[in-house]
Amino acid sequence: MCLAVPMKIVALEKSDAVVEQAGTRRRVRADLLDGLALGDYVLVHAGIAIARVDPEEAERTLALLSSLDEIP
Amino acid sequence: MKYLEEFRQPDRVRQIADSIARLNPPPARLMEVCGTHTMAIARGGLRGLLPAGIELCSGPGCPVCVTDQPDIDRFIAMGVPGHTLATFGDMMRVPGTTASLEEARAAGADVRVVYSPLDAVELAGGATNQVIFFGVGFETTAPAVALAIQQARRDGLRNFSVLSAHKLIPPALHALLGSDVRIDGFLCPGHVSVIIGSDAYRPVADGGVPCVIAGFEPLDILQAVLRLVQQVQRGESRVEVQYSRVVTAAGNVKAQALLAEIFEPADVRWRGLGPIPGSGLVIRKEFRDFDAAYRFPVEVPAPRETGCLCGDVLRGAIAPPQCPHFGNDCTPRAPLGPCMVSSEGACAAHYRYRPTLRQAQGDPACPERSRGERSRGATELPA
Amino acid sequence: MSDERILLAHGSGGQLMSELIDRVFRARFGPHLSRDDSTLLSAGGAIAFTTDSFVVDPLFFPGGDIGRLAVCGTVNDLATAGAVPIALSASFILAEGLLLRDLERVADSMASAATEAGIEIVTGDTKVVPAGAADRMFITTSGIGRVVRPVSGAGARPGDVVLINGSIGDHGIAVISQREGLSFETTIESDCAPLAGLVQEALNAGGEGVHAMRDPTRGGLVSSLNEIAAQSRVAIELNEVSLPIRPPVASACEMLGFDPLYVANEGKMLFLVAAEAAESILAAMRRSRYGAEAVTIGRVLDGPAGTVTLRTALGTHRFLDPLVGELMPRIC
Numbered sequence: 001m002c003l004a005v006p007m008k009i010v011a012l013e014k015s016d017a018v019v020e021q022a023g024t025r026r027r028v029r030a031d032l033l034d035g036l037a038l039g040d041y042v043l044v045h046a047g048i049a050i051a052r053v054d055p056e057e058a059e060r061t062l063a064l065l066s067s068l069d070e071i072p
Numbered sequence: 073m074k075y076l077e078e079f080r081q082p083d084r085v086r087q088i089a090d091s092i093a094r095l096n097p098p099p100a101r102l103m104e105v106c107g108t109h110t111m112a113i114a115r116g117g118l119r120g121l122l123p124a125g126i127e128l129c130s131g132p133g134c135p136v137c138v139t140d141q142p143d144i145d146r147f148i149a150m151g152v153p154g155h156t157l158a159t160f161g162d163m164m165r166v167p168g169t170t171a172s173l174e175e176a177r178a179a180g181a182d183v184r185v186v187y188s189p190l191d192a193v194e195l196a197g198g199a200t201n202q203v204i205f206f207g208v209g210f211e212t213t214a215p216a217v218a219l220a221i222q223q224a225r226r227d228g229l230r231n232f233s234v235l236s237a238h239k240l241i242p243p244a245l246h247a248l249l250g251s252d253v254r255i256d257g258f259l260c261p262g263h264v265s266v267i268i269g270s271d272a273y274r275p276v277a278d279g280g281v282p283c284v285i286a287g288f289e290p291l292d293i294l295q296a297v298l299r300l301v302q303q304v305q306r307g308e309s310r311v312e313v314q315y316s317r318v319v320t321a322a323g324n325v326k327a328q329a330l331l332a333e334i335f336e337p338a339d340v341r342w343r344g345l346g347p348i349p350g351s352g353l354v355i356r357k358e359f360r361d362f363d364a365a366y367r368f369p370v371e372v373p374a375p376r377e378t379g380c381l382c383g384d385v386l387r388g389a390i391a392p393p394q395c396p397h398f399g400n401d402c403t404p405r406a407p408l409g410p411c412m413v414s415s416e417g418a419c420a421a422h423y424r425y426r427p428t429l430r431q432a433q434g435d436p437a438c439p440e441r442s443r444g445e446r447s448r449g450a451t452e453l454p455a
Numbered sequence: 456m457s458d459e460r461i462l463l464a465h466g467s468g469g470q471l472m473s474e475l476i477d478r479v480f481r482a483r484f485g486p487h488l489s490r491d492d493s494t495l496l497s498a499g500g501a502i503a504f505t506t507d508s509f510v511v512d513p514l515f516f517p518g519g520d521i522g523r524l525a526v527c528g529t530v531n532d533l534a535t536a537g538a539v540p541i542a543l544s545a546s547f548i549l550a551e552g553l554l555l556r557d558l559e560r561v562a563d564s565m566a567s568a569a570t571e572a573g574i575e576i577v578t579g580d581t582k583v584v585p586a587g588a589a590d591r592m593f594i595t596t597s598g599i600g601r602v603v604r605p606v607s608g609a610g611a612r613p614g615d616v617v618l619i620n621g622s623i624g625d626h627g628i629a630v631i632s633q634r635e636g637l638s639f640e641t642t643i644e645s646d647c648a649p650l651a652g653l654v655q656e657a658l659n660a661g662g663e664g665v666h667a668m669r670d671p672t673r674g675g676l677v678s679s680l681n682e683i684a685a686q687s688r689v690a691i692e693l694n695e696v697s698l699p700i701r702p703p704v705a706s707a708c709e710m711l712g713f714d715p716l717y718v719a720n721e722g723k724m725l726f727l728v729a730a731e732a733a734e735s736i737l738a739a740m741r742r743s744r745y746g747a748e749a750v751t752i753g754r755v756l757d758g759p760a761g762t763v764t765l766r767t768a769l770g771t772h773r774f775l776d777p778l779v780g781e782l783m784p785r786i787c
Contacts, residue, residue, distance in 0.1 A: 002106070002261065003108060006075035024174055033328045043318055045189065045213065046160075047188025047189070050324060054317050054318070058075060058078075058203065058317040061292075062084070064295065
């Protein structure tokens with residue numbers, strides 16, 4: 001349960017953000033997250049942003065491929 | 073699409089699948105708790121990329137499947153003239169005792185599908201009808217509903233309320249731990265975990281079952297399976313986070329605080345599983361004006377016995393094809409229960425994504441590894 | 456701009472109604488709109504005959520409206536059968552209270568779509584119902600075409616390839632983006648278009664090699680391909696990596712929980728053709744308006760009759776069963 005889509009913040013207002021992913025744009029509530037900036041990606045579920053996507057962790061996850069040694 | 077497509081790359085996915093195979097793992101029964109995981113696994117045909125002996129069974133994390141018949145009946149009963157029922161699309165076809173929301177709409181009830189509970193608040197702001205929103209979903213969704221209630225109060229609305237059927241995941245996992253069904257590892261729901269944090273699963277791991285919190289793309293799911301299989305092989309039971317790009321140990325603290333402000337835990341019944349202590353959310357007294365259960369008490373009939381075995385499927389006791397109704401008197405076209413109706417219900421997923429004959433025949437152009445149970449599944453293809 | 460509205464009196468057969476017809480329809484559909492109850496036509500040879508009703512809500516959406524939809528939908532139903540469209544009828548059920556300027560806008564759309572498609576609207580009817588009895592406007596059309604070479608859904612054979620003239624899911628997303636309660640913005644416009652010209656180009660290039668055609672509308676590609684698979688008694692396999700999906704359609708589908716294969720189209724035609732004819736048919740389509748992005752998306756197999764499957768990007772396979780019920784936005 002839970003369809004949540006990563007979307008980029010293109011505008012930030014008091015408690016709202018306007019987010020976009022590949023040409024789809026929506027206004028969402030962003031007040032459950034702190035320290036957001038334009039250009040950040042957030043996970044959007046049912047009209048609210050529930051998490052910021054950490055770009056470094058995303059890279060790390062992608063880099064963890066075949067080598068079993070890399071997995072702690 | 074950024075942060076989606078990279079995690080779907082076939083080469084990366086196949087590399088992880090090969091890593092799992094190279095482990096030569098012992099047989100293991102892994103439960104994927106979340107309905108969205110059920111869907112993702114089925115849609116990607118991911119079972120076919122795993123070695124024989126690694127079994128993925130579905131769990132109770134399908135809010136549509138576990139919403140009790142009386143809750144649906146109660147919501148439909150509130151659909152009288154002057155009331156507008158607002159709901160997520162997921163709930164429209166789920167059968168209550170006498171009707172589904174779709175049938176109720178056909179019979180004249182004002183039922184609207186919304187994408188966000190905040191859209192329902194907007195609806196109420198522009199209307200004179202009482203707008204009643206069906207609060208279904210786990211910890212991922214409840215914060216959005218909490219925000220909606222807060223917004224309605226801020227706007228001074230007297231015509232918005234929520235019928236809460238929200239449920240919590242950790243109590244359900246505990247209930248499964250204590251059951252007769254053997255589970256070697258939990259593939260934990262990534263988006264619920266965004267809210268509650270990975271620490272919430274410590275007691276489960278301490279109880280002896282490894283937990284890996286997984287994202288929803290094929291790469292995420294296979295990486296998580298790899299980690300679970302490694303833990304099982306090593307006899308470990310720890311909490312690991314595969315979905316580290318959005319899941320932290322503490323979770324979304326603001327969302328948790330908001331949930332605590334609007335809701336409190338209660339003992340509720342899960343369809344098919346029965347009562348689980350502390351596993352539901354009810355709206356606090358201070359927000360009674362926005363609690364549809366308080367404002368619009370209704371009588372509902374006693375639940376109807378359908379013979380549906382959803383409960384056994386939801387706790388992993390049987391796989392959908394083992395249910396005698398599956399494919400016979402229970403199909404997506406004429407479902408007996410919610411597991412077949414819900415798009416991410418285990419039964420619907422098994423039916424829609426049943427193995428194609430090419431897989432069963434061991435077509436060399438088909439990279440899925442040939443497995444006994446899938447051949448059986450193919451011969452059980454409904455007419 | 457005038458706020459003049461449709462009244463019940465406009466449907467009662469009297470002077471108000473004939474003035475409405477002259478002012479709104481005759482002025483736009485031209486002299487071929489019959490003053491008689493029936494229009495006489497000469498078609499010469501086999502004729503194709505189709506009928507359809509249009510109830511889309513909202514009436515106006517990015518890339519089109521109910522009027523354009525009505526003309527294009529009917530033209531495409533004729534084209535699917537291998538016919539050249541000749542004439543259309545258009546019946547209107549109008550709700551009392553409909554703004555006259557909305558009706559005029561719809562009629563404008565129909566006139567220009569008809570001109571583009573080379574078809575005349577030659578007869579029609581108008582009724583007005585009390586406010587609330589209809590959703591502002593319903594349109595029913597019937598269409599007649601001259602059969603050039605008959606093509607049905609029953610001619611597909613193992614070994615054929617599946618072609619489509621462009622991206623999928625555009626119309627459904629464009630319409631749903633305007634629905635109340637689902638607020639999102641998209642750059643996507645409906646692909647609503649008349650495809651008779653495209654089909655003729657394909658038939659000229661492919662000749663007997665065009666075995667089956669269908670225009671996928673509600674229910675998406677999956678619905679149409681299941682129909683053909685059943686009629687032709689074949690198995691059809693689509694290739695996920697070949698599917699043309701515009702990024703905004705893909706992302707809107709992610710957000711709402713839709714599968715683009717099930718989302719409606721209004722300007723697309725599926726062609727199931729002999730493998731050796733595919734290249735020349737694709738070339739002809741790509742030279743044609745509405746065919747610039749034509750691609751191969753699948754093939755016809757010797758498998759269990761009536762089945763449609765998808766070869767995923769991961770190389771796995773799954774069934775594509777027709778939709779049960781409406782396409783519904785989900786959170787799970």
